[in-house]
Amino acid sequence: MPRPSRSLSKAADQVRQFNHDTIATGDGWQYPPNAYDAIGSLAYLVRMLPQAIEQTMHPVERTHQDGRVTVDGGGDPARAVAVLHAAIADAANLARDLSVAVDRMHSAASPLGLDTRGLLEFDEDGEG
Numbered sequence: 001m002p003r004p005s006r007s008l009s010k011a012a013d014q015v016r017q018f019n020h021d022t023i024a025t026g027d028g029w030q031y032p033p034n035a036y037d038a039i040g041s042l043a044y045l046v047r048m049l050p051q052a053i054e055q056t057m058h059p060v061e062r063t064h065q066d067g068r069v070t071v072d073g074g075g076d077p078a079r080a081v082a083v084l085h086a087a088i089a090d091a092a093n094l095a096r097d098l099s100v101a102v103d104r105m106h107s108a109a110s111p112l113g114l115d116t117r118g119l120l121e122f123d124e125d126g127e128g
Contacts, residue, residue: 008052011045032112039109043102049095057088 018038022029060081063069069077116122 015045031114032109033114036106036109036112039102039106043099043106046095046099046102049099050092053088053092053095057085060084 022038028034060069064077064081069081071077071080
């Protein structure tokens, strides 16, 4: 049986790897088009976050409807589920705002290019 939380763990590991890979500039991470491509992928990821956040509520809702949610320390399950629901709604709304901001980043990076004059790696005859 699939474990959805494992999928998110793998995604987080990939973001961590991106953070590590981009600490310094180097091959494949040195020019504006590299940033544009990365921002596009980040925008795609961020656009999916609201749904992912909201769907984390599904197993809690199902269990609560069945009367099987418990709370450490004997707390009120209905209250705890309501608090979680509100927090999830807030997080999903903030993720939507983040998505708009990252889409703006992508648009802002779109016209940026690279002046390749004098860069040997872009000189067709290799003579600068």
